[in-house]
Amino acid sequence: MREFSEDYLRRTRRGMWDDSREALAPLALESRSRILDVGCGTGELSRVLAAESPSGAEVVGCDADSALLEVAADCVPVVAGDAYELPFPDDAFDLVVCQALLINLPDPEAALAEFARVSSDLVAAVEPNNAAVSVDSSVDAEGDLERRARRAYLDGVETDVALGADARAAFEATPLEVLETRRYDHVRTVEPPYDEGAVVAARRKATGAGLADDRETMLSGGLTEGEYDDLRSEWRQMGRDVVEQMEAREYEREETVPFFVTVGHV
Template sequence: MRKFSKSYLRRTREGMWDDSRDALSDLSLGDRTRVLDAGAGTGELARVLDDETPGDVVCLDADPELTRVAREETGLQTLTGDATRLPFADDAFDLVVCQALLVNLPDPAAAVSAFARVSSDLVAAVEPNNADVGVDSTVAAEVPLERSVREAYIEGVGTNVALGDRVATLFEEVGLRDVRTRRYYHQKTVEPPYDQHHLESAARKANGAGIDAHETELRRVLSEAEYDALRRDWREMGRAVVEQMREGRYRRAEVVPFDVTVGRAPEAA
């Protein structure tokens, strides 16, 4: 499984669920007594769960550093563990949920099976469809370049980061019942006034660091010449972003579709 930093998780989940929580309605959060957030990271989803449910929320993640941050910043019970080998008794929770976890696992079915074992009622997954991300930018080159990088990354990453709308089929194959899905669109916007993260992100585009972070995955798909050309074009695009920021006219909007899939454990069906 790929590792993610505290700053990455915060950046990519910033503002998520602040606009609407309607897509979480099938989780019946108001009726839960004990909830597990598997692959909780620094606790972004756990905070929402804790707001919405009267029950206890437990955070689990394979990365001890992220678990520590989640414990310090949420005050919730946390532990380090493998989402495919959950250290809990059968039926220990009445809801097991994950957010952007299955797309990063080589065997997502193993995790869903583990969720079903420890849930007496519901299993849920909030997973992005990274193949269907929409981007709009005042820098014309940014949109096609991001599309090219995204397509190559998806092909080279080694896990199904576009799992999104196929989670329902996975749930049914594992044996979950009454499977249903709602879609949530997470929009991230960059516009004046720019914050420090926006400025740093633009600088990473201009110096190539943004593309270098995915070099391993991209080189599995692209030839050396193709990668070098893409990196050159990316840096040129980044310099245009920096210039527009200096003039206060850069705007970028990104919309990531998340599918919220819920199923009932076989014993509870």
């Protein structure tokens, strides 16, 4: 399983539920008493589950990374554990849920089977289709470069990052009975006035830091050293254009991430 930093999880997960929490409707939170958030990371989803549970359900966060659990512990009880071998007895929860976890696991079906073991009722997965992310930007080159970089990165990733669109198949490979799958589009916008996160992201583009972080993965997917260097050069120029537009308060960006909520019954 890939490991992620606290900063990465905060940037990618925070804000997902700010505009609407309609995607949580299939989880039937009004009737839950104990909820387990597997792969909780910094607890972004755990916080939302606790806030949205009208019955005052106990929400427990579980993750293999102790550093991330220290952050999540500020809002919910946490337990260190592996998604394939959860440290809980059978039927310990009536809802087991994960967010953007299965796409990072080599064997999502095995994880779902383990989720089913510790759930007495529902198992749910909130998973994106990272292969279908779209970007619309006031910097002409950004959309095309984003697609090229994403394609090169995904070619080097060993797990199924598009699993969100086909999570039903993973559920059906387990004893779980699929109740429904719903698609939602999460839209992230950047526009004046720019927050600190947007400014930092622009600077990382201008320095090529983001591509540098992903260099090894991109090269393992078939991108040559020369192709990577060319891509990074274009990426840095695009980043400088973003910074320039930001200084003029002209930069706007809209990123759409399709994700799917799949719910199964034990």
